[in-house]
Amino acid sequence: MxxxxxxxxxxxxxxxxxxxxxxxxxxxxxxxxxxxxxxxxxxxxxxxxxxxxxxxxxxxxxxxxxxxxxxxxxxxxxxxxxxxxxxxxxxxxxxxxxxxxxxxxxxxxxxxxxxxxxxxxxxxxxxxxxxxxxxxxxxxxxxxxxxxxxxxxxxxxxxxxxxxxxxxxxxxxxxxxxxxxxxxxxxxxxxxxxxxxxxxxxxxxxxxxxxxxxxxxxxxxxxxxxxxxSEEDRKFFSFCAIGLSGVIVNLAIYKVMLLLRSPVVLAFMLSSIISMASNYVLNSTLTWKSRSVRQANRQMIQFLRYAAVAAGGLCISSGFLSFLYYMIHFRPMFSGLLGIVTGVIWNYVMNDRWTFSPKKASVPANTVETVAQHVQK
Structure with a gap:
C-alpha cells in the first residue's frame, strides 16, 4: 500500500x-x-x-x-x-x-x-x-x-x-x-x-x-x-531551576555566616563560592549528565571553566545593566531584570558549548525546507 x-x-x-x-x-x-x-x-x-x-x-x-x-x-x-x-x-x-x-x-x-x-x-x-x-x-x-x-x-x-x-x-x-x-x-x-x-x-x-x-x-x-x-530541551529549564536553587543556597549560607559574626565580605565570598560549587555539581549530574566526566583532574578543569563563565556572566550582566541604566535611562528594576536575563543566556550558552562541550554532536540539526509555491486546489 x-x-x-x-x-x-x-x-x-x-x-x-x-x-x-x-x-x-x-x-x-x-x-x-x-x-x-x-x-x-x-x-x-x-x-x-x-x-x-x-x-x-x-x-x-x-x-x-x-x-x-x-x-x-x-x-x-x-x-x-x-x-x-x-x-x-x-x-x-x-x-x-x-x-x-x-x-x-x-x-x-x-x-x-x-x-x-x-x-x-x-x-x-x-x-x-x-x-x-x-x-x-x-x-x-x-x-x-x-x-x-x-x-x-x-x-x-x-x-x-x-x-x-x-x-x-x-x-x-x-x-x-x-x-x-x-x-x-x-x-x-x-x-x-x-x-x-x-x-x-x-x-x-x-x-x-x-x-x-x-x-x-x-x-x-x-x-x-x-x-x-527531550534532553536538548530539558537542559535550559534544568539550568534555570538549578540557578534559582543556587541563589537560595547563597543567601542561606550568607545569612548563617552573618549570624556567626563573620566579616561581611568574607561571608559573601564564601557563600558565593559554595553556591557556585553546588550549581556545578547539580549541573554536571543533571543538566549535562550525558557529558559528565569522572576523572578528578578533568572535573577540576570543568569547575574552573564553570567559574570563569560565571565571572564573565557577572561582568556582562553588570555592564549591560549599567548601559541600560546610565546611558538609555531605563528604570533600575527593568535594567536589572534585563541584565539578569543576559547573564543567564551567556552562562547557559558558554557552559553548553565550552564547559560541558560534547566530544561529538549526538543529534543532527533540524532540516526544514519551505517550498514557496502555490499549489492549486
Missing part, C-alpha cells in the same frame, strides 16, 4: 462522504494505491454511515472505538492499523484540503521524513480566522517553538495536517495527550528532515471546534512532558 489517509472523527457523519470523495478524486489520478482509514469515537449515527461508505468503496475502512476517546490516541491507533508506506493525517471537518495530498506525497518521495502544509509560508492562508482564534493559534505555536528546539524552524508546528513516512516513526512508543499529535511524533521519533508547503486553511463548514479550554490545558501538559523527555 502506497498511501494511508488517517482521519479521526467524532460525530462528523455529514462530512465523511464528502471528504472520502474528494480524497478519491485527488489520489486516483496519481496511480498510487491508497486507503482511507476513519478512526471514529462518535456517539451518533456516524458509525452506520461509515459502514455504508466502507461497503460501497473498497478503499475506505474504519475503526469504531468504544473503550477510549481522544484525538491524539485516535491518530496513534490509526497509525498502528494503517497499511501505507506514506501516512497522511488530517481532520474530517473539511478545513484541510485533500487536494494537497499528492503534493505532500511527492515531497516525501524526495527524501523528507515529514511534510507539513503551513498557513504561514508564501502562498498559505489562515482562512480568515477571527481575532480570538488567531490569538489562540499564535500563542500555541509560540509556546511550542520556545519550549522545543526541534520546532523552531517550523512555521506551523501545531498543524493537524501532515504526512510522514512509516519508516520514520516505527520503533517508538508514543504517549500523546490533547490535540497536537504531530509534535509528539517529531520529538519522540527524532524527526529532523521536514518540508513545509503552503496551503489555504478553509473556514469550518461542519462539525464543532476541538479548541476547548480543557484541550488547551492538556496541550500545555503535553509540551511539558515532551520537554522532560
Amino acid at each position: 502506497d498511501i494511508s489517509v488517517i482521519i479521526p472523527t467524532f460525530n462528523e457523519g455529514n462530512n465523511v462522504r464528502i471528504i472520502a470523495k474528494r480524497i478519491e478524486e485527488a489520489l486516483q489520478p496519481t496511480g498510487k494505491s491508497f486507503e482511507i482509514l476513519f478512526v471514529d469515537d462518535s456517539t451518533d449515527n456516524t458509525p452506520e454511515l461509515l459502514e455504508q461508505l466502507s461497503n460501497k468503496d473498497p478503499f475506505v475502512d474504519y475503526l469504531h472505538r468504544t473503550n477510549r476517546r481522544g484525538l491524539a490516541t485516535a491518530v496513534t491507533d490509526g497509525l498502528k492499523c494503517a497499511l501505507g508506506d506514506n501516512l497522511v493525517v488530517m481532520d474530517a471537518d473539511l478545513q484541510h484540503p485533500p487536494e494537497l495530498i499528492p503534493a505532500m506525497i511527492d515531497k516525501l518521495s524526495e527524501g523528507f521524513q515529514m511534510v507539513v502544509p503551513s498557513r504561514f509560508v508564501p502562498g498559505g492562508s489562515d482562512g480568515g480566522l477571527n481575532f480570538y482564534r488567531k490569538f489562540v493559534s499564535w500563542t500555541a505555536r509560540t509556546i511550542a517553538r520556545l519550549a522545543l528546539k526541534r520546532l523552531r524552524k517550523i512555521t506551523d508546528p501545531t498543524s493537524g495536517f501532515f504526512a510522514v513516512k512509516r519508516s520514520a516513526i516505527q520503533g517508538n512508543v508514543y504517549h500523546p495527550i490533547g490535540w497536537k499529535i504531530m509534535i509528539e511524533l517529531i520529538v519522540r521519533a527524532h524527526i529532523t528532515s521536514i518540508a513545509e508547503i503552503p496551503y489555504q486553511f478553509h473556514a469550518r463548514d461542519l462539525g464543532s471546534s476541538k479548541m476547548s479550554g480543557s484541550e488547551q490545558l492538556r496541550y500545555l501538559i503535553h509540551l511539558a512532558r515532551l520537554v522532560m523527555i
